[in-house]
Amino acid sequence: MTDAQWSAPAVLLAVDLVILTLRESSLQVLLVERGVEPYRGALALPGGFLQHAEENIVAAAHRELAEETDMDVETLALEQAGVYGDPGRDPRGRVVSVAYLAIAPRLPEPTAGSDASGAGWQPVDRVLSGDLELAFDHRRIVADGVERARVKLEHSALATAFCGPTFTITDLQEVYEAVWGIRLDPRNFYRKVQKNDGFIVAAGSARKSATGRPARLFKAGPCKVLYPPMVRPNGPSSPEEQ
Amino acid sequence: MTDAQWSAPAVLLAVDLVILTLRESSLQVLLVERGVEPYRGALALPGGFLQHAEENIVAAAHRELAEETDMDVETLALEQAGVYGDPGRDPRGRVVSVAYLAIAPRLPEPTAGSDASGAGWQPVDRVLSGDLELAFDHRRIVADGVERARVKLEHSALATAFCGPTFTITDLQEVYEAVWGIRLDPRNFYRKVQKNDGFIVAAGSARKSATGRPARLFKAGPCKVLYPPMVRPNGPSSPEEQ
DNA sequence: GTAATAGTGTCTATGAGACAATATCCG
DNA sequence: CGGATATTGTCTCATAGACACTATTAC
Numbered sequence: 001m002t003d004a005q006w007s008a009p010a011v012l013l014a015v016d017l018v019i020l021t022l023r024e025s026s027l028q029v030l031l032v033e034r035g036v037e038p039y040r041g042a043l044a045l046p047g048g049f050l051q052h053a054e055e056n057i058v059a060a061a062h063r064e065l066a067e068e069t070d071m072d073v074e075t076l077a078l079e080q081a082g083v084y085g086d087p088g089r090d091p092r093g094r095v096v097s098v099a100y101l102a103i104a105p106r107l108p109e110p111t112a113g114s115d116a117s118g119a120g121w122q123p124v125d126r127v128l129s130g131d132l133e134l135a136f137d138h139r140r141i142v143a144d145g146v147e148r149a150r151v152k153l154e155h156s157a158l159a160t161a162f163c164g165p166t167f168t169i170t171d172l173q174e175v176y177e178a179v180w181g182i183r184l185d186p187r188n189f190y191r192k193v194q195k196n197d198g199f200i201v202a203a204g205s206a207r208k209s210a211t212g213r214p215a216r217l218f219k220a221g222p223c224k225v226l227y228p229p230m231v232r233p234n235g236p237s238s239p240e241e242q
Numbered sequence: 243m244t245d246a247q248w249s250a251p252a253v254l255l256a257v258d259l260v261i262l263t264l265r266e267s268s269l270q271v272l273l274v275e276r277g278v279e280p281y282r283g284a285l286a287l288p289g290g291f292l293q294h295a296e297e298n299i300v301a302a303a304h305r306e307l308a309e310e311t312d313m314d315v316e317t318l319a320l321e322q323a324g325v326y327g328d329p330g331r332d333p334r335g336r337v338v339s340v341a342y343l344a345i346a347p348r349l350p351e352p353t354a355g356s357d358a359s360g361a362g363w364q365p366v367d368r369v370l371s372g373d374l375e376l377a378f379d380h381r382r383i384v385a386d387g388v389e390r391a392r393v394k395l396e397h398s399a400l401a402t403a404f405c406g407p408t409f410t411i412t413d414l415q416e417v418y419e420a421v422w423g424i425r426l427d428p429r430n431f432y433r434k435v436q437k438n439d440g441f442i443v444a445a446g447s448a449r450k451s452a453t454g455r456p457a458r459l460f461k462a463g464p465c466k467v468l469y470p471p472m473v474r475p476n477g478p479s480s481p482e483e484q
Numbered sequence: 485g486t487a488a489t490a491g492t493g494t495c496t497a498t499g500a501g502a503c504a505a506t507a508t509c510c511g
Numbered sequence: 512c513g514g515a516t517a518t519t520g521t522c523t524c525a526t527a528g529a530c531a532c533t534a535t536t537a538c
Contacts, residue, residue, distance in 0.1 A: 212516025
């Protein structure tokens with residue numbers, strides 16, 4: 001570092017939240033409608049500026065999550081996903097945003113006014129394809145976050161975070177299928193997750209649907225790092241980079 | 243985002259560089275001696291503040307790399323590794339730093355005054371063990387960067403960046419052994435990297451040492467994403483997290 | 485020749501994937 | 512019982528790892 005520090009420009013620091021969930025077998029992301037300029041009325045990721053000079057960045061992320069959504073926020077594990085600070089990404093000035101990724105279990109409907117505005121859960125595919133326009137560089141942030149989630153599914157027990165407190169192995173399989181966008185063999189998947197010690201542990205049994213044999217219930221196990229990892233059959237499709 | 247944006251506190255934005263290389267079979271990180279307060283005289287990662295309000299963050303990282311080291315900087319690929327913005331991490335105020343990771347091939351000696359001060363290449367082990375004190379939270383940044391490099395070695399052709407323009411397969415193996423801290427079977431390694439199509443491509447042959455059969459030379463291939471990945475025999479030792 | 489390192493062949497155990505077969509529910 | 516889903520068994524093929532062996536240089 002040089003002595004030029006006091007001529008260094010100040011920036012505004014923001015957080016943006018990529019909250020993913022699974023609804024109707026599709027990967028969806030939580031969006032809000034912007035109430036202020038710029039991009040007033042447009043869809044955007046939940047997020048906002050640091051509130052005061054002493055606020056932790058991750059604390060700000062938690063605060064924004066609580067403020068902008070009516071989700072049960074306590075159980076969500078936020079994970080830093082990247083920094084977005086290109087000059088010009090925000091017309092108000094130099095805004096540097098730290099993106100956080102979180103995975104939410106399936107929930108009925110998160111926001112009140114989600115009917116017409118498009119706010120609420122939206123399929124990731126619609127965002128990535130450009131069908132849905134997002135404010136700022138949020139489409140890029142979503143893309144990076146989704147790819148990160150795909151990778152994390154291989155190496156961590158993150159998939160259980162998509163499910164409720166208990167789930168069947170089929171539920172878990174649907175998570176992998178939706179996030180990876182592929183089909184898996186239920187029988188091989190069944191043994192694979194059970195063999196990975198500590199990934200999931202038994203939690204009773206339940207009648208899942210009106211038809212078929214009831215599945216056993218499981219809950220997330222103590223082991224958070226998967227070894228050996230779950231492997232995506234065809235490997236990563238498109239790498240992400242700076 | 244709320245209307246509270248103009249009450250949002252401004253922060254100073256910095257970049258820090260984790261430059262790793264291999265020297266004498268050990269993983270080493272580039273350190274500089276701080277010339278100004280705070281932590282004047284202490285060891286730290288190269289880095290510094292954003293120079294002007296329009297500067298790209300990654301451009302600032304490249305600039306600092308060129309300013310603070312006399313390395314041939316053009317070939318280094320910088321990759322965003324994380325954000326460090328805890329209040330109190332810098333006594334001068336709220337400083338948020340974006341860490342970048344880069345891998346450098348083996349070089350003779352990077353900095354001029356590296357003899358007594360400890361600046362220059364230092365073994366990562368000495369930093370992680372606490373044997374070497376670093377300014378700010380730079381030890382944590384190094385730890386995160388090293389773990390990131392370990393993971394990237396599995397899934398990307400990053401290892402070739404540790405080597406010069408051409409290298410033998412044994413050279414490449416030493417990279418994996420040093421970064422992962424384990425021994426590998428040369429014969430199995432040999433076939434594994436060759437089977438991974440596009441990872442490395444032939445580049446003539448050379449007499450490597452005064453003894454033994456000369457090895458074939460290779461250079462980095464077009465394929466940057468390894469599939470199937472190179473697997474660490476014992477899996478990740480200690481996971482890192484926010 | 486010997487020493488030393490590079491590269492090949494081959495065996496074996498393990499794991500993935502395909503898929504037949506069985507189990508357990510509801511009606 | 513029949514239909515549907517869950518769970519188990521088994522087969523086959525690919526791969527990882529161990530390690531004996533051959534190849535090519537310097538001296």
